[in-house]
Every structure is written in C-alpha cells, then in structure tokens.
Amino acid sequence: MLRLFISLYLVVITGILSINWASELLWSTLDHSPSRELSTSMALTSSLAQLVNNSEQLTNINPTPFKLKLIELSDIAWLPAQKAALQRGDVLPLYDLEQQLYLYAITANKAQLLQVGPISQATSFSGTKLIVQTISYLLLALIIALWTRPVWRDLKQLTSLANNIHSLQKISNKPITSHSPITNVVSAMNKMALRIKHLIQEQKQLVNAVSHELRTPLSRLRFSIAMLKNIAPEQQQGIEQDLQEIESLVDEMLSYSRIEHIALQQNRAQTNISELLQHQVEKHRTHHQVNIITDIAKNLWLYSNGELIERACQNLIINALRYANQQIKVSATQTKDQLKITVEDDGAGIEKAYWPTIFDPFSRVEQSRNKSHGGYGLGLAIVKKASEWHHGNCQVSDSPLGGACFTISLPTTIQAPQTN
Secondary structure (H helix, E strand, O other): OHHHHHHHHHHHHHHHHHHHHHHHHHHHHHHOOOOHHHHHHHHHHHHHHHHOOOHHHHHHOOOOOOOEEEEEHHHOOOOHHHHHHHHOOOOEEEEOOOOOEEEEEEOOOOOEEEEEEEEOOHHHHHHHHHHHHHHHHHHHHHHHHHHHHHHHHHHHHHHHHHHHHHHOOOOOOOOOOOOOOOHHHHHHHHHHHHHHHHHHHHHHHHHHHHHHHHHHHHHHHHHHHHHOOOOOHHHHHHHHHHHHHHHHHHHHHHHHHHHHHHHHOOOOEEEEHHHHHHHHHHHHHOOOOOEEEEEEOOOOEEEEOHHHHHHHHHHHHHHHHHHOOOEEEEEEEEOOOEEEEEEEEOOOOOOHHHHHHOOOOOOOOOOOOOHHHOOOOOHHHHHHHHHHHOOOEEEEEEOOOOOEEEEEEEEOOOOOOOOO
C-alpha cells in the first residue's frame, strides 16, 4: 500500500510540475509575440503621441476605439529600462492591477505621456490560452496513462489467472516486472495459483489411485467368497451386497473424476438440446415402468459441451425415476437469454432444510432419499459442476406433481467464436 501511494504521489507531483513549467514556457513565448491587432494599436499610439502636445489637442482628434489620456511622466514609477524605452519613442504596454492592458508613448514635447486603453485582448489571446490549457490537460492524461499501463497489464494478468483457476486451465507463471506498483500482489497470486494447481492434481491422483487400488482387493474378496463352502446363504448375500456397494462407490468416484477431464477439453459446439433430451427419455422408457411425460420445445440449440449436458440430464432423469411413484416430467424451454431444463417427480420430495447441501459431493438426504435407493451423493454434484462449467446453475424446488423439481438454467448469450 505504501509503495503504491508513494508511486502515485510522485507521478502526480512530477506531472503537475512538468505541466506548469511547459505551460509557462509556452505562454511566455506566445505572450511576447504581439498579435496583429495589438501591433496596430501600438503603431496608432505612437502616431497620436507625436500629434498631441496638450489636453486641448485631444478634442480635435477623431474618436478612437480606445480612451485617450495625457499623464505626467512622473506619475508612474518606471523602471530605468522602461523609462529609457519611452525616451527613445517606443510604445510601452503595461498592465494594471485588474490585468487590463494600457499603452504608453511619450508626446512630442517629451514632458507628458499619452495613455491609451484599456485595450481588450480577449480576441487576441483567448484561443491561444484555450490551446495551452488543452495541451496541459492532455499532458497530464499522458503521464497518468504511462503510470497506469503496467498496473492495468498486471490486473489483466490477475484476471486471466483467476479465470484459468476457475476453469482449471493451464496456469503459467509469467515474470512480473519489478517496476510495477502491484508486483507483490501479482507474485502472491501466482504462487497461490500454482499451489492450487498442485493440490487439484494431487487430489485427482489420489482419487484415481485409491479407486483403482480398491478394485484388486475387491476382486480377490469375490473370488474368496465364491470358494467358501461352509458359509450360510444369508451371510454370502450380505457380503455380496457390501462388495456391490463398494464397487458402486468406486465407479461413481471415477465418474466424478472423469467429468473434470471432459470439462478441461472445452469441446463446445452447437448442440440440439431437444434431440438430446428426447434421446435420454426414450432410452429410459424401455427400462422403467414409471410414466415419463415430456414437454420439450423443438429446436432448442445451445453452444455447449454436449457430453456434459447429456450426463447432467441423465443423472436428473435417473434420480427422478429412482424416487418417483408413478410418473416424472421432463421439460425444456428457452427465453431470450436463458435455456431451462426441468425434471420433476411425484415422489416424497425433499425437505427445504436439505436444499442448500443437496448438490454437495457425498451429500445424501435421509428418510426417503437415502443409500437404500442407490447412489452416494455424486450424481447431483456432477449436475452442479456441469451447470457451472456452462456459466449456469441448478436449483431444487417443490414440484406440482408432489415430489422434487430440479431445474438447470443455462445462459444462451455465449455464442460460438466466429471463423474466417
């Protein structure tokens, strides 16, 4: 914070000093070059001074645009250089306390001065002054832009880094220039991102290793049970059921791990969601006695990873069939910027107390929806991940059928990149 404050403070101070110096230099240069109107007024003043010797002669001069007045040479405390210039016959411009311009020239009798003015310079210098101010503001903007450029570059790198962490893409540790005010922040974010990457890789390797290592002892146990002769059928059936549960858990863990691999491939294309849902419905109708009602709009297209969307819809349909009494309903609609897929059943439903955690991995609802119906709490977690990878979400609510209603909401604003 201190480094950022000092850096910005020095930039602002340096910019203001530079602008003041440049403005004074430019203005003094322009101010010492009289305009055409001022040159004409000075020439006229010099000519009038040679014609006037006393105040009475001023009444015989034709009216001029300026006020004319005779004053004594000693009425003003002139500098030696100014007094010498007047004695030579030069016209001397002078500003009063109100910054009004007056012209002075010595008369023919060398005893008095002709005062002409005040002379308006608005038309002479207003345009030039505006140009000088504009250049000064642009110079200040340039100085601030030069300071903010490395900050903006590093902030963009932080944004890209955060997006890569969110989408589990490759994280690159790019070198950061030491001149940037937020070097420490970017370096800390890079280290954190690399640490997160390593943790994710270790977690995936652990899940895969444990899942694969469990298969070997499970196979041996099955073989040993088959070789046992003096075992009661009830005991053998219980052991077989326990082994089946462990194998199902291993399969779900591997499936959950493979979902991340599918998402990392970023294989997105225009997918016909209507055909995808109809295919899933027809596939499950042949294996279940539960009536499946559909309300799917035609030609619903979405730029998405079709494999992930299909897996999410399949999990919702299987979940609904598992807990339904007589029927489930699958529907899909599309609005201007959103596509919604809804799967609901007429089962016992889910209590609202479980809604916030229903999509967490290994989260199971007790009572009617528990392990006795199959599943280990990874199916809905996969649905949630698939929705989030498409910048959408999945929500649970009560169904008009009496059971639970799951709704996947996906944005349709994400379009396929244009190809030349």
